[in-house]
Amino acid sequence: MSKEQAELRRWLEEVTDPELSAELLSIRNEEKEVHERFYRSLEFGTGGLRGELGAGTNRMNIYTVRQATQGFAAYLLTQDEKPSAAISYDSRHQSDVFARETARVLAANGIKVYLYPHLMPTPALSFAVLDRHCTGGVMVTASHNPARYNGYKAYAADGAQISGHVAAAVSEEIEKTDIFRDVKLADFEEALADGRIEYIGDALIERYYAAVMAQALRPELGKAAGLRLVYTPLNGSGLVPVMTVLKRMGHTDITVVPEQEQPNGDFPTCPYPNPEILEAMQLGLNLCEKLGADLLLATDPDSDRVGTAVLQNGTPRLISGNEMGVLLLDYICRTRLELHKMPENPVAVRSIVSTTMTDAIAAHYGVEMRQVLTGFKYIGEQIAHLEAEGHPERFIFGFEESYGYLAGGYVRDKDAVVASMLICEMAAFYRTKGISLIEARKRMYDEYGVYFNKLDTFTCEGESGMERMSEIMSDLRTNTPKTIGGLTVTRFEDYLASTSVDTATGAKTMLTLPKSDVLTFKLTDGASVIIRPSGTEPKIKAYYTTTGTTKAEAAALEKTISDDFAKILGF
Secondary structure (H helix, E strand, O other): OOHHHHHHHHHHHHOOOHHHHHHHHHHOOOHHHHHHHHOOOOOOEOOEEEEEEOOOOOOEOHHHHHHHHHHHHHHHOOOOOOOEEEEEEOOOOOHHHHHHHHHHHHHHOOOEEEEOOOOOOHHHHHHHHHHOOOOEEEEEOOOOOOOOEEEEEEEEOOOOEOOHHHHHHHHHHHHOOOOOOOOOOOOHHHHHHOOOEEEOOHHHHHHHHHHHHOOOOOOOHHHHHOOOEEEEOOOOOOHHHHHHHHHHOOOOOEEEOHHHOOOOOOOOOOOOOOOOOHHHHHHHHHHHHHHOOOEEEEEOOOOOOEEEEEEEOOEEEEEOHHHHHHHHHHHHHHHHHHOOOOOOOOEEEEEOOOOOHHHHHHHHHOOEEEEEOOOHHHHHHHHHHHHHOOOHHHEEEEEEOOOEEEOOOOOOOOOHHHHHHHHHHHHHHHHHOOOOHHHHHHHHHHHHOEEEEEEEEEEOOHHHHHHHHHHHHHHHHHOOOOEEOOEEEEEEEEOOOOEEEEOOOOOEEEOOOOOOOOEEEEEHHHOEEEEEEOOOOOEEEEEEEEEEOOHHHHHHHHHHHHHHHHHHHOO
């Protein structure tokens, strides 16, 4: 009997949940299915847990959630004499169930739990951790993954997602925890009655809204501009917080995409509820065009990302994550200087895969631009460093190209609520100048040069996919390409080895950022390619940056580079 079949038999004996039991019985004779569900346990990393819903050690279910939470509880108990944790959840299937099960395990381990009574977005979880001075937190979500996925993100006391060494410590505890025998479990209603679990009240939620609105620079513009807005929460958790803040800021003409308004874990109109994907935005784009709306906003299921489109000559035009990042950075810097609200020695932060155009903008305004690894926790770390130095006000903006933005240090994660507010404020401001965001973008290109950024994702599903991603990264390290798209590789950077090599001379320097499975190829003509395996999806991601005198020129160069790189990768 194989290891997988033995584990299946054990689950059939131990599982009491009727739906999971029925699922196990239905697949017991399907060798491939049994293997995929039991060949490994879900990996607990810096992003916490994430996987397909279903029965098995390699799936998200109440048993894998309980086991992971028992491991997380063991870690939290080492951090505080009286540990506490906040919990929130989004609209995905089983999110509310997993949130309750997480609360039950934490409470049984003597950890005070603050639980949102209804779905709330990721930034609200980060806020609760900080507001209640918690030892940690859990956000039940699979972010923008398809409907068949769920997961949870684990947070530390600083309100940011856990770091690598914490994830390793938790993972070690999980491995020592038998999924059925070693998990402590409290009765939910009893724990609620005796105060071990406490629902988060309206007062904290109001403090979150106040913290968001405090980041507005020109709050009077909301009412005065008269923007016509279309908004879609993509059936996720953004509806109430985003609409609450926008209305309080004076925006009254807001139409919500009806098919995507209410929470729905099936995401019936967008199989991939990700504002980076055109299909997810299509209903909003259609409504925007029909109504002649000025701006479309779309937040992902846990409302930490927001995508946008602007109506130009009657046609909605998408704005990429990088483009919105530079627009917001320029607007925030310009406005703070004009209103005398710029702090001394201001700091902005971007991920290494985000556009280098931000560097030129930051330099123009005298802002220090810090670069960090992919993952908003690293931006959160920079805010924490500034706070520890006694100058949290120095942080003015952070962003990732994947539609993640933050202004203000009230949370330590990206926040689509504050981003939606600031995007609307910025659009209102430019309206007073007689231009759209598209025109504002063109003016920035004229001032700073044309930067073209594109992301390619290559899907690698299942066990074989994981092996393929590992082989690709290994091969690139041992057989580093000398040219990509006809351009010479001038510098090769390996963030796992912490080395940067000048390919012409062989001279090697050390990288100062934490180790990570990321490779960078810097090319002639200011172009670059960055590649990394996703930490949350079965995908390998390639990021391309090109420059040119026109957007068409930069785009053409990018296509040449990306086509060649795909061949190098074997896709």
